[in-house]
Amino acid sequence: MHHCFSSPFYNFELTRILGTTAAEGCDVAEFLEAVGELKKHDPESWYRAWWKQACRASQAAEEASRQGLGLLAKSAFLRAANYYRAAPYMLSAGDRRIVKCGELSAEHFEKATEFMEGRVLSLTFDFENFPMPGRLFLPPESKRLKDGQKTPILINCGGADSTMEELYFAFGTVGPEVGYAALNFDGPGQGLPLKRDGEPMRPDYEKVLSCVLDNVWALAKHRLDANLDLNRVCVAGISMGGYIALRTAALETRRVAACISADPLYDMWELAMTRLPGWPADVVREFRRYSLRWRPEHEGVKGQDEDEEHGGNAILSQVICPVLVTGASNAICQLPDTSTQRTMDELVNVVKDKKKIWIPESVGQGALTGKVGAWNALAAKTFTFLDRHLGVKRLSERDA
Template sequence: MEPFVFENDAAFWYETLRAFGHIAYGGADFGEVLATARRITEGDYDSWHDEWRATADRVAAEAERSTRPISRRDGFLRASNYYRTAEFFLHGTPSDPRVAGARRLAVECFRRALPHVEPVEIPYEGTTLPGYFYDAGADRTVVMHNGFDGSAEEMHFFGAAAMHERGFNVLTFDGPGQPGPMHREGLVFRPDWENVVGPVLDFLATRVDSDRVALLGTSMGGVLAPRAAAFEPRIKALVAFDGVYDMGEKSVAGFDGDREQAVKLLNAPESPEVDLVFKHLMATDPIMRWACTHGMWVTGTASPREYAAALLDYTVRDGIAERITCPTLVCSAQGDFALQGQPEQLYDHLTCEKTFLEFTEEEGGDAHCQSGAQRLAMARIGDWLEETL
């Protein structure tokens, strides 16, 4: 989808489109998003935060003043998403108090908007993972998680509301590297995601007496969820939204596709020429600037090069995809800026019962994770889950 704001900043445009997309399930209003975007100075992270924070504060204050339950719900739900958006680009300095402040208000507003959705703490390796349980009293459950930069709260707009509306129980959670554990205790990503999903399924078994469980992973979750499904037989259906075969391909691409050379140079004690390349890319490419600053934080790495090396482990290469046995839906966006070609690779390597679902520009669903076409995406994914489970 062509940008109509932030024409020269792909990162700002996509995050604005992401906010627009959440209109579908109550997470935004068109005029609020557009008015906010028009006040922002392109490429300026402080301006981005300040304007989204101003909108969030105004919407939350109006919800607070209202005495009507529906108005309060709608206002707090939109404010939650706007607070999440406000702190999005500040993770290069995660100790910045604006990050924790906006995150706290995003969670608080979400819970005030939806008191019927139960916050849960899932036991995990001496701590807990935060999440939400949407109880439909059903014998089918969709477990879902976000990806590289999204939260369990945001999953309300990326699938939880839609699947609960269809009569599924839904359990959302933040794993290591995702906002809840990162903000609370700095728990960084790990590639062996089956060791995250396993405890989540253990917890689910204490709440639901059924083995009809699907797993849905969004964005980078499109490789994390398949990785978990390859080693976790309790998963009976899998949705990769969108599909990812190998996150490390982005790291390898700069070395003419030579993975062995990439591994060697990225992991070397010193690689000054490679470091200069990353410095140049961050200075000229808005997506790279954001991805490296956020990525270093959530992977616990000290430099863009170390972050790129860490991505090599987030993959279902080397026979992992072939281990998946449950029916799998792989989604793809025709114009995806982040994962072009990845869904096709994942689909080609699957040996299980599988379905490929491409969203096109003509449908308005060609953006990463179908942002801007969430009703369309959830209709197709929901239909597949109902048939499969």
Template sequence: MRPLLFTENESFWFETLRSFGHAAYGGADFGEVATTAQQITAGDYDGWHDQWLSTADRVATGADKAAAAGHRVSAREAFLRASNYYRSAEFFLHGHPGDPRIAHAYERSVTCFRIAAGLMTPPIEPVAIRYESTTLPGYFYRAADEPRPTIVMCNGFDGTVEEMHFYGAAAAVERGYHVLSFDGPGQPGPRHREDLGFRPDWEHVVGPVVDYAFSRPEVDRDHVALLGLSMGGYLMPRAAAFESRVNALIAMDGVYDLGDWVTAALPGSRDSLDRRLRATVDEDLDRALAAAMAADPAVRWLMEQGMWNCNAPSPRAFCAGFLEYHLRDGIAEQIACPTLVCSAEDDLFFRGQPERLFEHLTCKKTLMPFTTAEGAGAHCQSGAQRLAFARIYDWLDEVFGRR
């Protein structure tokens, strides 16, 4: 899809499209998104924050008034939209982790979502999942009062567990699936509240999450699927390679090697960059990274967001850490459950990665392409959620024999 706004800034356009797409499951109204975006100058991170915060505050105020007057449905719908708009407001600010605007918008996003969750029928249940010496935040969506197939899902590099409502959870519940969504280390809940950074061995995150799922009587233990969105298309396949209790896997979209992503804008061969990124000192590479960030807003955002996600002290330290995020060396081949790998034709971030993952799978596997011509060619099929989840969950219905 050609940009309708921010024609010279792919990052600003994609984040706008992301909110447009969330209208499919109640996370936005087209006019609110368009009006907000039209007041923003491409590349202006402060202006992006200010306009989205203003819209979020206005919608949240309307939600409060509706709730006070007893208009339950209107309040729920407005709180959902406000939650998404607050999420968007702080999106580009992580280059300055101490900026108080980040925590304010994040906490407002979570608060609005939890109010909306309590107004659902049945309510969406906030949960705390035991993980090492702490807990992970999540939500349990109950489709019925009986054991049902269950989808365990997480977001990726920059999205929240609350956003997963619009990116798969609501669509799954419509089809009779229970859903357990969660934020793992490096994702917003644990990162904001405990400074927990990403880890590549995601099986050590998903294991406790599956333990929690199996503790619930609603969960059909023989029909548990993992769904990973964006970078989750690496995280969940990594977990599935070591988690025998999983019965199906959805990578939306598939990722084979994140090291390719963080080295794409740098000069030199991958082998050379691997050595230089891991070196104790490489001032020339540090300068090359700084130049790439100055020249390309998308690279600047990637490095700043990655340093924040990983508690990395420098762009090179972040990139070096992400060299460990891969499914090479036979890891992809260990995945045993039926696997769906989604691929977006015009993916801004991971083009070509789904096909590489698919090639290495030895399990029963399906590659599901989404095209620009059908309006679904963007990263994670943003802007085409109804189309995408119809296909994705029809596939899962077939795998689980739910016709």
């Protein structure tokens, strides 16, 4: 694989941006221009380069909108949203530009939704008196499943540093095209709830997802025109999001019909000690109490020693729905044998033919952490798996 910089971290983040090109989150020429302005060990050069591209894309979007060129306006608004998201990534916590860029990213993405073919519902979920923003992407009428089938729902769980705008480039763009509704949201510790409102990540994140599921159920009953299928609600996540998706599948066995866990962390300790070594000690200790090994309790969480006496697979043994688990052979923060295979081995109550593991060896096929740069490959595996286990029936192109 070609490297733009000697730093694996810089190369990973650049691939993360370039990888959204297929979903209109990046333009190759704009990318190359920005990379040419980056300087080694200079976070300000990163900010300046992507801020410039974001502003240019924003201007192009507004001009296309004024000219009535909706397709071009959508593409430029999406690129602006993605570049504004990326611009402050190397800045220190507390820098005011982080909030400004986050707000601009959300604003430009919202403008892009006005030009999307399918309807996009802007939502707000109330979680413990805190409003969580979300968007539900519905398939266009022409892309809905046929033969009276309702619309399956894929809920995307964000991770440690993703935003609901970025999640669109992974599943939000493909889902509606193949007849699925895709729900993205930012909860505590993610996106603007973290950057602007100071809401920290919480280790029992499955409770956040339970709130989201409650709202999905209410929405389906009030928006009959959306034709949502509550018998085919799935959760998906990448990296830390994959960890959250599995915890949710364990807790919500009656409402989650399938789970996609892409390159999951086996426990939060692994994340804290590798990708995020600068976390405060008290935060690390709190997250260490939670892992896929340890049992979630509705009235609190048991300590490490007590749970380990009951066996090491308490969480994963509660999962019963079909699960696709993926790994990254070229990961920067976890290895397949310590996370993916270990997770797969402990899904003891998922029927053998309802669980699948996928660990690609090639970067082009998804060997980087989070399938960065290969989200189309992940989408292909995801929706093939879901179609099979949800009983989705499709007409061939010749029959359509």
